[in-house]
Amino acid sequence: MTVALFIPCYIDQFYPNVGIATLQLLEKLGCEIVFPPNQTCCGQPMANAGFEHLATNCNQLFLKNFSAYEYIVCPSGSCTLHIKDHLHVEGDNEKANQVRNRVYELTEFLTDVLQVEKLNARFPHRVGLHQSCHGQRGLHLSQMTELVAPPYSKPVQLLKMVQGLELADLNRKDECCGFGGTFCVTEEAVSVKMGKDRVADHLQQQVEFITGADMSCLMHLEGILRRGGQRVQVKHIAEILNASN
Amino acid sequence: MGTSTTTHASLSEQFNADEARVNWHDETLWWVRQKRDKAAWTLPEWEELRETASRIKHNTLSNLHQYLLSFEEKALANGCTVHWAANAAEHNEIVLNILRDQKIDQLVKSKSMLTEECHLNEYLAANGIDVTDTDLGERIVQLAKEAPSHIVLPCIHKKKEEIGELFHEHLGTPAGNADPLFLTRAARAHLREKFLTRRVAITGVNFAVAETGEFVVCTNEGNADMGAHLADVHIACMGIEKLIPERKHLGVFLRLLARSATGQPITTYSSHFVKPRPGQQLHIILVDNGRSTQLGREDFRNSLKCIRCGACMNTCPVYRRSGGHSYHTAIAGPIGSILAPNLDMKKYADLPFASTLCGSCSNVCPVKIDIHNQLYQWRQEITRAGYAPAGKAAAMKAMAMGLSKPGWYRLGGKIARRMMRAIPFLFNNRLNAWYKQREMPAPPKETFADWYRKNKNQSNQ
Amino acid sequence: MNSRDQILAAVKKNQPALQPLPALADLQAIRFTHPVEKFTEVLTSIGADVRTGYDLNAIATFIDGNFTEGRRFLGNIPGLPGVGSLDSTVDTHTLEDLEVFVLKAGFGVAENGAVWVTDAQVQERVLPFICQHLVVILDPATIVNNMHEAYERIGNQDYHFGLFIAGPSKTADIEQSLVLGAHGPKTMTLFLNGGI
Structure with missing residues (x-):
């Protein structure tokens, strides 16, 4: 199976290891990976800031980069959701629709398309899972605490396949961390307070690592952890699912 | 957007000056959210x-x-x-x-x-x-x-102590008494007199x-x-x-x-x-x-389904940590943020941005208003109408330009990461809202794309 | 154009194409194996005192023994000793010393512990609110499962004022501390009795 890798811009620039882990993990599971070299950004930062109309060129570029592939996989729920919800290209909407239906967030691709049941991964640590909102409430990667509906979680399903990993229970299972794109700087005070509260919940459960399917949330939590002098680290779920030491 | 002292961001920054109080406010409303969950599950x-x-x-x-x-x-x-x-x-x-x-x-x-x-x-x-x-x-x-x-x-x-003081001043209750039962009884007596005479x-x-x-x-x-x-x-x-x-x-x-x-x-x-x-x-x-008017706005008419239960406020992680007054409108919280711009788009241009679009509001809404989608749509409306701050608009334009050209994106990223490594104080200062209370991510030497070119590209081309 | 016509015209112009009304019959609403137990459990949990096994005399004795502060007792139950009925000429503004109001309710709802009454039963609308203590008598056979059944039962009943009451009046406005007895009754005692 050929998979086109869609690496969000901030992962490309700041967290290349997340991209590498994603690629290696998919290769281990038998996928052939293509990385369209001219990808930049999905356009979400502009769109969520109210400038969707400025994302036209980004959308065209995205379409150009990815329309040839049947499976497009991205290690970010938020960027995936943005493409799914908002990729429109005037004059080429049929193609855009197709791309929207072919883009997958990494964990849902693993559980739903590859139907992974076993992973050769080991991560002997106590880990807290941060449910990023766009992945959870937008892509339904896991059940939402607001709904009267049976529980499930694609990321947890995968983390349970990792040897030695001990998953912590949080007091607030799916509270937002406060990153929120440009919200993190335009509403700095509330954003940071939300992040501090998320971190505190994980610290209370004595985790060694905070993981999640969205590096943007983890980057925000990492910034707070490091400022607070905490030893707890963040690790994208791809890095844990790909860990073999 | 209004003057800086009346925006949600600045009002909530003031609210956050007292962190213990924010914690108390957040916990109190979270408790109400949990009561709602329990009732829903019955x-x-x-x-x-x-x-x-x-x-x-x-x-x-x-x-x-x-x-x-x-x-x-x-x-x-x-x-x-x-x-x-x-x-x-x-x-x-x-x-x-x-x-x-x-x-x-x-x-x-x-x-x-x-x-x-x-x-x-x-x-x-x-x-x-x-x-x-x-x-x-x-x-x-x-x-x-x-x-x-x-x-x-x-x-x-x-806080009950503040209510105790108010009642002491206005209803003549003893100073320092902040017992909720006592204060409620005092209000009962005070208001019965009004009911019987109005x-x-x-x-x-x-x-x-x-x-x-x-x-x-x-x-x-x-x-x-x-x-x-x-x-x-x-x-x-x-x-x-x-x-x-x-x-x-x-x-x-x-x-x-x-x-x-x-x-x-x-x-x-x-x-x-x-x-x-x-x-x-x-x-x-x-x-x-x-x-x-709202009924005629296709994207926003569903906000009129609201039955004013307040569940979206109790669940909203931003509301819980910014307080109702930070919304500077009669109806605060997520629902208020999609109702207010209909009344005055300019005055309330900041409200649809007072959200992370986490979507919890839409999930608790008893009449299933897609609140977070409407927040997103209001952002587009407000920006198109020209009510976004000028600095933000310029930054977004530059960003969109840079990101639409792969060469510019690669070059810009490279320069930025180099500068972060070489002259960190350019980023790590008070003008950077991220840095105020958070460390910046450590800039790596090479991007994922660099790594891919070195290690993988040959097999694909 | 006056405001009425202006509003109606704007609404007509702006309302979307007609959407169908859902059929309530399709909704699988909760039902209980033991509605009376459920009713008792829920009403107790929201602050009322639910009692069984009291006949008219026992209720009178209970009222007499438990509510002693004021001495003005009114009710809509003929033959309840010690409890008078309202004189139609009385000014309701003089009822602030009403200690107990005794009320026979129309029916009860298991899912939320509410009882239905109308102005035909309460005589003066303010009575169940202005009293210090509310006593309700309810035939357990009238308890329905849920609010849909409740409105089926109400049907097109021609009341001037109708009311669901679920427990004593309450507030939690001060730091979410629950206080029973906000502006209305401080207690609600409900006697389940099918023979009154």
Whole structure:
């Protein structure tokens, strides 16, 4: 199976290891990976800031980069959701629709398309899972605490396949961390307070690592952890699912 | 966007100056959210019930013209007087005229977010009318000369010690007594005197039934009923979106309202007003104030389904940590942020941005308003209308330009990461809002694309 | 154009195409194996005192023994010793010393502990609110499962004022501390009795 890798811009620039882990993990599971070299950004930062109309060129570029592939996989729920919800290209909407239906967030691709049941991964640590909102409430990667509906979680399903990993229970299972794109700087005070509260919940459960399917949330939590002098680290779920030491 | 001191961002920064208080506010409202969850889980059909309520409201909005006519006809036949107010000013004038006709200059009022929206209290005060709010929380904020910070829990931002001080000052309770039971009893005695002596009572309306012309008011305290049943004149103020088609639909909404609001199975009192008491006048004021305009906005009309339960506030991680007053509008929180721009897009241009778009609000909403999607859509509207801050617009334009050209993106990223490594204080300073309370990510030497070119590219080309 | 016509015209112009009303019959609403037990459990949990096994005399004795502060007792139950009925000429504004109001309710709702009454039963609408203590008598056979059944039962009943009461009046406006007895009754005692 050929998979086109869609690496969000901030992962490309700041967290290349997340991209590498994603690629290696998919290769281990038998996928052939293509990385369209001219990808930049999905356009979400502009769109969520109210400038969707400025994302036209980004959308065209995205379409150009990815329309040839049947499976497009991205290690970010938020960027995936943005493409799914908002990729429109005037004059080429049929193609855009197709791309929207072919883009997958990494964990849902693993559980739903590859139907992974076993992973050769080991991560002997106590880990807290941060449910990023766009992945959870937008892509339904896991059940939402607001709904009267049976529980499930694609990321947890995968983390349970990792040897030695001990998953912590949080007091607030799916509270937002406060990153929120440009919200993190335009509403700095509330954003940071939300992040501090998320971190505190994980610290209370004595985790060694905070993981999640969205590096943007983890980057925000990492910034707070490091400022607070905490030893707890963040690790994208791809890095844990790909860990073999 | 308004001046910097009146935006959500700056008001919530002030709120966050006292972190212990933010924690208390957050925990209190989170507790209410948990009570709501527990109540919802008592009904296996909860999600189906929300869907039913949503569809009833869709029908209502799509047939509102007919339902309004029917409601008016029935209410008139029931002996009520029906008034129509196109806007807040007209609503306030109608109330004042009824009072002038009766030669009355004091009244009791139970909770009505519509009258908050219309700033009725200020208007009546300016015209020499003495208004006593009788909901305990509303009386507290009234004594404190503040606005409610929450539509269901008006003084949720106040500590009991502060309420004790207010009561000491205004009701003469002993200084230093902050016991909720004691203070509630003091308010009971204070307000009973008002109920027994005021000849006019204003109430809000939770639901109005097109089929019968009746309306329902829900309270726990019994204050709406104490006011209305002891007054010679009852004025009920309602937005035109409060209608529901038939009486039997009340069953659906009464099952959802209190469970969503406070986790109670139903409010203590659900009072169905059909006809005035013999000798009593019952006035109903139907208020538009922007609602018919919102009805015409396809992306936003569903906000009119709102039944004012406040669940979206209790669940909102931003509201819990910024307080109701940070929204600088009568209805705070996520729902307020999609209602307010309809009234004044410029003044409330900041509100749709006071959200991370986490989506929790839409999930708790008992009538399934897609609140977070509407927040996103309002952002686009506001920006297109030119109400985004100039600096932000310029930055976004530059960003969009850079990101649309792969070469520029690669070069820009490279330069930025180099500079972060070489001259970190360029980024790590007070002008960078990220850095104020967070470390910047450590810039790596190579990007994923660099790594891929070195390690993988050959096999693919 | 006056405001009425202006509003109606704007609504007519702006309302979307007609959406169908859902059929409530399709909703699988909760039902209980033991509705009376459920009713008792829920009403107790929201602050009321629910009692069984009291006949009219026992109720009178209970009222007499438990509510002693004021001495003005009114009710709508003919033949309840010690409890008078309302004189139609009385000014309701003089009822602030009403200690107890005794009320026979129309029916009860298991899912939320509410009882339905109308102005035909309460005589003066303010009575169940202005009293210090509310006593309700309910025939357990009238208890329905849920609010949909409740409104089916109400049907097109021609009341002037109708009311669901669920427990004593309450508030939690001060720091979410629950206090029973906000503006209305401080207690609600409900006697389940099918023979009164």
